Every structure is written in C-alpha cells, then in structure tokens.
Amino acid sequence: MIAFLVLIGSVAVYGKHYSxxxxxxxQLLPSQVxxxxIADIDKDGDGIVEPTEVQAEFVARYDVDKNGSITEDEFVTQWHRHYLDVRNFVGYLFHNFxxxxxxxxxxxxLVALSKNLDTDGNGEISIAEFRTYMVNLYTNCVTAHGN
Structure with missing residues (x-):
C-alpha cells in the first residue's frame, strides 16, 4: 500500500503522462484533423503557411489570457475543445511545438518550428511541408522536435 501511494505521489509531483x-x-482520422x-491557419488559401497566419491563429485561439505566451493548459484546453483530440495526445503535441x-x-x-518545417529551404512553409510534419506527429509518434 505504501509503495502504491509513493508511486501515485511521484506521478503527481513529476508530471503528466502524454500519449x-x-x-x-x-473519430476523425489524423488526416482529417x-x-x-490547415484550413484554420491558411486563411488566404494561398497554399503557404505564413508565420503571420500561424501567429494570428495561435494568438486568437490559444493565448486565452493574451499575454503573448501560451501555456500548456491553454493550448490543451483550446485544441481539445476545437479539434476534439484527447487531452493526453494534445499534451504530446504541445511538447513537440x-x-x-x-x-x-x-x-x-514558432520561429524555430518554422525553420524545421521548411524542408526545401525556400524560406516558406508550403501546405505539403506543414501536412507532412503534422501527419508525422499524428501517425508516426515523432517524439522530438522535427526529428
């Protein structure tokens, strides 16, 4: 019994488990999410995920207290609410972002992530580059940034 309580206490103190x-x-498939x-970010429909579009989406949707920084709780709550992915998975996304x-x-x-996503080095993130990165997160369990 004591070992069980120590284990539970350790989990509470040392963090959450992400999946x-x-x-x-x-029941949306990863490709659907x-x-x-992408539809939410690429507002002008030009096929380019522009940093200003990403920043606008993140500020509008996730920075609930508008302080210029999105906490894990803000991100998980808002992503879960909008896309309906389970919270443990959204925590995993947060830690990759x-x-x-x-x-x-x-x-x-966002700047560092943009550099990782621009795989052809042309200074822009195409929808294809963004889709590839996101689908990898959803289906291949990419556990480190851009790797």
Missing amino acids: CIHTNHD VSNV DVNNDMSLTDSD
Whole structure:
C-alpha cells in the first residue's frame, strides 16, 4: 500500500503522462484533423503557411489570457475543445511545438518550428511541408522536435 501511494505521489509531483497515440472524440482520422488545422491557419488559401497566419491563429485561439505566451493548459484546453483530440495526445503535441522546452509557446517557438518545417529551404512553409510534419506527429509518434 505504501509503495502504491509513493508511486501515485511521484506521478503527481513529476508530471503528466502524454500519449502519442491519437484518439479523437469525433473519430476523425489524423488526416482529417490535420486538414482542419490547415484550413484554420491558411486563411488566404494561398497554399503557404505564413508565420503571420500561424501567429494570428495561435494568438486568437490559444493565448486565452493574451499575454503573448501560451501555456500548456491553454493550448490543451483550446485544441481539445476545437479539434476534439484527447487531452493526453494534445499534451504530446504541445511538447513537440514547444521547441525550447520552456513549457510555453511563444514567437521564438514558432520561429524555430518554422525553420524545421521548411524542408526545401525556400524560406516558406508550403501546405505539403506543414501536412507532412503534422501527419508525422499524428501517425508516426515523432517524439522530438522535427526529428
């Protein structure tokens, strides 16, 4: 009994468990969720995921307190509410987006992530590059930033 209580206490103190196994409350496939994310970000429909579009989406949807930094709780709550992915999976997404591992999403994370996503090095993130990255997160359990 004591060992069980110590184990439970350790989990509470040392953090949450995140799962890279995708589950969605509406039974949407990863490709469907990624398509929805792309539709939300690429507002002008030009096929380019522009940093200003990503920043606008993140600020509008996820930075609930409008302080310029998105906490894990803000991100998980809003992503879950909008895309209906289970919370453990959304925590996994957050930690992949948090490039500098400071437990918040800021402009510096978006800049670093943009560099990782621009696989052809042309200075722009195409929808295809963005889709490939996101589908990898959803289906291949990418556990490190851009790897």
